[in-house]
Amino acid sequence: MRAKTRFIATLSVAAVSLSAVPSAEAATLKWPGSSSVTTADGSNTFGENMSGLSFQGQSVLWAVRNGPGTLYRLVPNGTGKWRKDTTGGWGSGKALNYADGGGDPDAEGVVSTPDGIFVSTERDGDNDSESLLKVLRYDGSSTDSSLDATAEWDLTSDLPEVGDNDGLEAISYVPDSFLTANGFYDEKTKAKYDPAKYANHGGGLYFVGLEANGTIYAYALDQNGDKFTRVATIKSGASKIMELTFEAEAGRLWAVCDNNCSGRSTTLKINGDGRFAVTATYNRPSGMSNLNNEGFAIAPQSACSAGSKPVVWADDGATGGHALRTGTLPCV
Template sequence: MRHRLALLTVLAVSTSTAIAAPAALAQSTSPVVINEVESNGDAVGDWVELANTNTSESVDISGWTIIDGDATHTPITIPEGTSIESGGYYVLHTEPSFGLGGADSVTLSDASGTVIDTVSWTAHAATTLGRLPDMTGDFAETPAPTQGLRNDDATADNPVQTVPYSPAGLTISPVDLGADFTGEDFSGADFDATGRAWVVNNGTGELFALDYDEATKTYTEAGHWTLHYADGTGTPDSEGVAVTDSGIYVATERNNDDKAVSRPSVLRFDLPTGTDGELNAAAEWNLTEFTGELSANGGAEAIEYVPEAGLFAVGIESTGEVLFLNLDGEKAELAQRYASPFAAVASLNYTASTKELRVACDDACDGQSLLMTYDGTEFVTDGTIQARPEGIDNLATEGFASYEGTCETRYLWADDGATLGSGILAASQQTCADTPAGSSTGFFASILAFFKGIGNSLSSFLPQLTALFKGSSL
């Protein structure tokens, strides 16, 4: 899943707070639509967001133009070499070329002058005008501006915690792992029982292993493998990864060698040996019978194993659902279906100490998430939506994983956009106040503290005992 934002900024400011009464009229069969309009109140200036509704192909918009309702204005021309990727967005500011008024319109035309889409309104919106549902719906006033993101009001009535789901004060930083990690498309992450991290790249269909040095608090690449289907062909669009004793499970949306065709599947690979090579799937579970027909880029986005339930949780991008599946046999069995309040499920992470499954969206929902627990029969949630972690911007974090060590909890994020220069972001938190348990220093410190406590108790008790004997008739 990729939510890329292209941005063309000009400059301006405007103010007003009237209610909008929008109307929209499609003029073309192009997959590109006007998706959101800010005509008032943005600190930079008025802007228009375009969206590519084609979920498998990019659209070149070089030379296309935007104009407001005043025909005397000079249209804004989109630069050569500009495209909107599949399912992506493009935002441009209209000022100082022209501002958008309280009663105005926006018209998008292609390079030949053919009208692609237009929207008009009679008053400024308190927030923005946007298509609800995103990309496909009619224009309405949105709950809040979502520049370069999905227009989504599904979570508007849910309580949102102000405390982020990761501990406050974390330093979240890009991980320097070399040239292989500086590009886009890292999408899934998980830790195995030993603390080794596993990440997947959905563009190249590669699996990477990362080892961690506790002394230096750094990651290094321990190996990478190219994934294929069972017959040794194809490039699985590897979106999510979960590691168990039975192997490595990868959630996939399609075969990247045939990008226009949906193939929502879970692939299992045997745990690899060596440090590189080719891996063919040992098993495949196609999920179409549970998902129905999906867009080619809207299938299985995330996966996680929940041991107390013995089930895999699989997040579906285009529906925002979580499927809880038994994958013990040749055929997947659906144990439960959960419709999340999010526009998409981008990552899933299980925490053993709390027995909680985190269901998270990415930049499409401002990084929000919620927790689910297994009550012995089914997965349940109280519906509370948590904010994204402090210390991280609204990035395309399509993977999230945590590992609880003896005295340190580690966190990894896979950023599909590699916005900070790396597709992998990391943070850690010390969970022991003193020297980590298991070290000789920590052991002897504990013994000394024990005897010191006994000594302090005796020193406070002896004077009272002496006074008691002095006053005794014995």
């Protein structure tokens, strides 16, 4: 969501019934990692509108800016902070386009997967009065100065009607191996999830978060075209959602809200019925102000040191000239 503008979403009755879950938001726990948070970028490096984050290993952090739509490849600067990669033409980030080479995708979420870099969007910045809920795939190895989507999936007709600034804020990826090992329930087939039912969908499912109602939707995306199938609809435990991150080692999906929810996060795991359900709700670290955090990423287990691993938040408002902040979570 672009920080300067906010619109009221128009939701169907069905969507409203899935939205606010006050009891889950009320039963909040202390942040499980360190209470202290520090800035993780140079002063005035990125400006406003930084949104989704995703680790690729422990030494690459992907980030998207939502206005104008831009993809950044970040690397460690050697002092515990992140900087723009200066190789491969990434020094200023790369402008994002739709598959036809045009438009200005309002990039809100990003996830690095074996199939490529996937971005969730809520509208076209060239026509920002109309909701356009798309997932776009990009080639992160390209040396081009701007990137055209190598595939795109328009989910608008499959999701509740929402305002142009209340759309797909979040995206994450959960491997098929994890889903099948834990008996994930497929709401489409009304049986245990069988990856073979979805041709050419890659190695996992894509989970997107709709800001307006705080609901998570899981999709199989045909990597050879633009077809998709919704596999599950999941209550996140929050009234709004800004980021999704799958923590593989703990087998849990994190759903993060911004200052609208005082920076709370919920975690979800697959329960005995094969469905993702809320297991905990956490307050933000006590050392971090109630920022407009729209991005959150958890470093992999390989980054563990002294029992902790880094996490990074992206502040859309670039408070105090900093868009990135870092803290910790316990290693599993």
